[in-house]
Amino acid sequence: MQLTNTANRYGLVPQSLHWVVVVLLIVQFLLAEAADDLPLGVDKLAMLARHKSVGLSILLIALVRVAWRLFDRPPAPPPMPSWQRLAAGLTHWGMYAVLFALPLTGWMMSSAANYPVSWWGLIQLPDLVVPSESLEEILHEVHEVLAGTLLFLAALHVVAALKHQFLDRDGLMRRMLPWVGRE
Amino acid sequence: MKRFAAVLCLALIAGQSSVAASWRANEKAGRLTFEATQAGARFTGEFSRFVADVAFNPSAPSECRFDVTIDTASAGTGESQRDGLLRGQDFFWVDRYPNASYQGSACRSEGAGFTLKGQLLLRGVARPVTLQFHFEPDSGGGGTLTGKAVVQRLDFGVGQGEWEGTEWVGNEVTVRFDLTLSAAAARAE
Ligand code: HEM
Numbered sequence: 001m002q003l004t005n006t007a008n009r010y011g012l013v014p015q016s017l018h019w020v021v022v023v024l025l026i027v028q029f030l031l032a033e034a035a036d037d038l039p040l041g042v043d044k045l046a047m048l049a050r051h052k053s054v055g056l057s058i059l060l061i062a063l064v065r066v067a068w069r070l071f072d073r074p075p076a077p078p079p080m081p082s083w084q085r086l087a088a089g090l091t092h093w094g095m096y097a098v099l100f101a102l103p104l105t106g107w108m109m110s111s112a113a114n115y116p117v118s119w120w121g122l123i124q125l126p127d128l129v130v131p132s133e134s135l136e137e138i139l140h141e142v143h144e145v146l147a148g149t150l151l152f153l154a155a156l157h158v159v160a161a162l163k164h165q166f167l168d169r170d171g172l173m174r175r176m177l178p179w180v181g182r183e
Numbered sequence: 184m185k186r187f188a189a190v191l192c193l194a195l196i197a198g199q200s201s202v203a204a205s206w207r208a209n210e211k212a213g214r215l216t217f218e219a220t221q222a223g224a225r226f227t228g229e230f231s232r233f234v235a236d237v238a239f240n241p242s243a244p245s246e247c248r249f250d251v252t253i254d255t256a257s258a259g260t261g262e263s264q265r266d267g268l269l270r271g272q273d274f275f276w277v278d279r280y281p282n283a284s285y286q287g288s289a290c291r292s293e294g295a296g297f298t299l300k301g302q303l304l305l306r307g308v309a310r311p312v313t314l315q316f317h318f319e320p321d322s323g324g325g326g327t328l329t330g331k332a333v334v335q336r337l338d339f340g341v342g343q344g345e346w347e348g349t350e351w352v353g354n355e356v357t358v359r360f361d362l363t364l365s366a367a368a369a370r371a372e
Pocket of ligand 1: 028032035036048052053054102104106109110117144150
């Protein structure tokens with residue numbers, strides 16, 4: 001399998017980045033839920049520190065993915081009604097937008113709470129806003145709504161992929177699967 | 184005769200010290216901040232109420248005297264949950280120890296600035312803490328005093344129970360001060 005995209009298959013690099021993000025997102029939601037239920041204590045600090053580091057990693061990967069996409073065009077989709085193509089495009093770019101906005105609002109929220117962010121304790125990132133508890137509350141709400149939006153878009157994305165696989169049987173899904181079928 | 188001259192010299196130097204200016208400054212005249220770390224990231228908090236009695240003459244540092252009282256309940260970090268935690272029993276325990284204090288005399292000049300080895304009394308524990316500071320004289324007989332001290336919070340029991348761990352909350356805390364000792368804050372000796 002080659003690293004870059006071909007006419008009808010995603011390359012190893014875009015595929016890996018896609019699936020790594022899926023795994024990180026699952027971890028990310030679990031960490032957020034775990035942290036949310038805890039009172040302020042060492043465990044909460046630890047969970048949130050991990051949540052921040054994983055979230056920043058997702059942001060970094062999102063940047064790489066968008067940059068990669070600019071230089072390595074994805075394979076053309078199989079024939080489908082134009083509304084479906086439009087819906088797919090909107091969902092994909094919507095997910096990218098949220099993958100940027102979510103970590104950024106998280107980072108801003110942390111700055112607003114005067115809990116500066118470090119990436120795995122290795123480097124401390126600059127604060128994006130000055131401390132303000134009212135701003136923190138607003139950003140927390142926005143972060144939560146964006147997380148819900150991401151879940152919704154991801155669900156749509158998965159349902160659409162399954163529809164192509166099992167109803168349309170057009171082979172779309174294996175374009176993103178490293179282990180099925182060799183051409 | 185030589186001995187007499189030496190004694191005379193000492194007396195003269197000591198005599199100078201009565202010129203050492205003395206001030207009383209509080210939060211209106213400067214800032215008292217602290218930097219701590221959580222999850223490997225540094226954040227800053229501030230004590231918004233304190234009183235510093237300072238006698239200092241840069242040409243006779245050994246005659247200095249610092250007597251600072253800090254209202255522990257005035258510690259603020261911009262996030263109310265954490266501030267509540269700081270005031271609680273596991274950290275400053277402000278109900279029991281409403282004040283922290285720092286006292287020292289006999290500053291030494293060191294490099295371009297000065298040091299003072301005094302005693303910090305915090306959460307009922309007294310321990311030596313060294314200040315490093317600079318004095319920038321102004322034209323009116325006062326000046327600004329800028330400096331810092333590095334403190335290990337656990338030496339004073341600041342952080343009990345699970346907070347005794349240092350993996351997520353660092354032990355080292357840097358306290359910084361910036362005080363304007365103006366004519367208005369001057370005190371008669
Ligand atoms: C794609 C990345 C991210 C996802 C999917 C995500 C998701 C979530 C979710 C679902 C919550 C729970 C919201 C709630 O119910 O209160 C949350 C909370 C939070 N997130 Fe994120 N997040 C991401 C990135 C980040 C980043 C990069 C940071 C900081 C640098 C961050 C900081 C926070 C903070 C501080 C909370 C509040 C937790 C609390 O106070 O209980 N997030 N996040």
